[in-house]
Amino acid sequence: xxxxxxxxxxxxxxxxxxxxxxxxxxxxxxxxxxxxxxxxxxxxxxxxxxxxxxxxxxxxxxxxxxxxxxxxxxxxxxxxxxxxxxxxxxxxxxxxxxxxxxxxxxxxxxxxxxxxxxxxxxxxxxxxxxxxxxxxxxxxxxxxxxxxxxxxxxxxxxxxxxxxxxxxxxxxxxxxxxxxxxxxxxxxxxxxxxxxxxxxxxxxxxxxxxxxxxxxxxxxxxxxxxxxxxxxxxxxxxxxxxxxxxxxxxxxxxxxxxxxxxxxxxxxxxxxxxxxxxxxxxxxxxxxxxxxxxxxxxxxxxxxxxxxxxxxxxxxxxxxxxxxxxxxxxxxxxxxxxxxxxxxxxxxxxxxxxxxxxxxxxxxxxxxxxxxxxxxxxxxxxxxxxxxxxxxxxxxxxxxxxxxxxxxxxxxxxx
Numbered sequence: 001x002x003x004x005x006x007x008x009x010x011x012x013x014x015x016x017x018x019x020x021x022x023x024x025x026x027x028x029x030x031x032x033x034x035x036x037x038x039x040x041x042x043x044x045x046x047x048x049x050x051x052x053x054x055x056x057x058x059x060x061x062x063x064x065x066x067x068x069x070x071x072x073x074x075x076x077x078x079x080x081x082x083x084x085x086x087x088x089x090x091x092x093x094x095x096x097x098x099x100x101x102x103x104x105x106x107x108x109x110x111x112x113x114x115x116x117x118x119x120x121x122x123x124x125x126x127x128x129x130x131x132x133x134x135x136x137x138x139x140x141x142x143x144x145x146x147x148x149x150x151x152x153x154x155x156x157x158x159x160x161x162x163x164x165x166x167x168x169x170x171x172x173x174x175x176x177x178x179x180x181x182x183x184x185x186x187x188x189x190x191x192x193x194x195x196x197x198x199x200x201x202x203x204x205x206x207x208x209x210x211x212x213x214x215x216x217x218x219x220x221x222x223x224x225x226x227x228x229x230x231x232x233x234x235x236x237x238x239x240x241x242x243x244x245x246x247x248x249x250x251x252x253x254x255x256x257x258x259x260x261x262x263x264x265x266x267x268x269x270x271x272x273x274x275x276x277x278x279x280x281x282x283x284x285x286x287x288x289x290x291x292x293x294x295x296x297x298x299x300x301x302x303x304x305x306x307x308x309x310x311x312x313x314x315x316x317x318x319x320x321x322x323x324x325x326x327x328x329x330x331x332x333x334x335x336x337x338x339x340x341x342x343x344x345x346x347x348x349x350x351x352x353x354x355x356x357x358x359x360x361x362x363x364x365x366x367x368x369x370x371x372x373x374x375x376x377x378x379x380x381x382x383x384x385x386x387x388x389x390x391x392x393x394x395x396x397x398x399x400x401x402x403x404x405x406x407x408x409x410x411x412x413x414x415x
Contacts, residue, residue: 152213177283196251224273300333322381
């Protein structure tokens with residue numbers, strides 16, 4: 001838990017767009033929670049962190065948290081201000097999806113479809129899906145995340161048949177995640193202004209002859225790169241990395257104000273195009289206050305509460321944000337071997353850390369050793385005990401504003 005893990009450099013850096021899930025855990029095949037009924041209050045301007053509510057204070061109607069779905073027995077784990085109304089407590093109901101939101105299609109090849117796009121090449125392959133570049137009308141470009149059944153892989157033609165291979169996650173889990181990603185993406189698009197997240201356009205069920213062959217998720221194509229490649233990390237200046245840290249914190253603040261925890265914050269889910277950051281991959285994103293029934297996320301970036309399946313909140317993303325930028329600033333992911341995560345001793349250790357440990361799990365960050373404020377900020381993000389960890393993105397944002405001023409860095413604010 002307390003040490004870091006070496007990561008290989010991998011393939012040479014090259015210009016590309018979104019990467020799909022790389023080391024998805026869940027350990028069990030679990031239903032996804034229902035999304036909040038609507039967005040939370042708009043994001044507050046950058047300013048001092050608000051004072052916490054007194055212990056036991058009941059939230060007012062304006063401060064009512066987003067709807068959450070948790071186990072009834074888990075209410076004792078939640079702060080008083082986060083306990084939802086009794087009608088919203090249901091940790092066992094399956095994820096309910098409106099099939100009317102899905103467009104059926106009989107297109108199983110690379111030919112132009114009824115929706116107006118043609119898959120042309122593979123962008124990336126992940127643990128659950130393959131991402132393709134697609135061309136549309138009038139030169140438009142899209143990113144298509146595709147999942148296929150066994151029959152779908154056998155009957156596909158063109159690019160999809162060549163690139164689809166056996167993936168480790170069950171088809172049922174992949175369907176749940178791609179539906180969750182689309183629904184969350186649609187909810188996030190209800191926000192105002194320039195969105196710091198990838199846009200979702202359409203989820204299409206590939207179903208010719210009444211046989212389900214898979215799904216295509218049509219998304220915004222981001223012409224850029226993510227921050228997971230070692231070559232790209234080494235090519236960035238200190239100023240660029242601090243700016244991307246700032247923009248990523250702004251993007252997380254946006255998601256949190258909309259009522260969601262990303263739950264898979266890592267370098268490969270931070271996309272950069274023309275110096276602007278966007279977050280991608282909402283396959284396991286959940287409402288704030290949700291209590292998972294199994295470990296969900298990516299090994300190396302998991303908070304203690306994820307390891308012991310406690311409720312997740314803004315601080316859960318802050319933990320992964322700290323590890324993410326420790327890696328980008330030359331550090332390593334946490335030592336979290338997937339096999340070890342299934343062991344009871346690992347969960348017991350994580351539970352102890354969550355309840356007692358105030359020592360940051362990230363210790364060595366080579367590129368910021370001479371910038372004490374930045375080093376301390378990242379370390380405070382990775383404190384296991386949630387009460388002592390940085391609790392929200394505003395604190396990170398305000399700290400980076402001060403660091404930027406001290407270093408003379410012009411941080412990029414979104415419109």
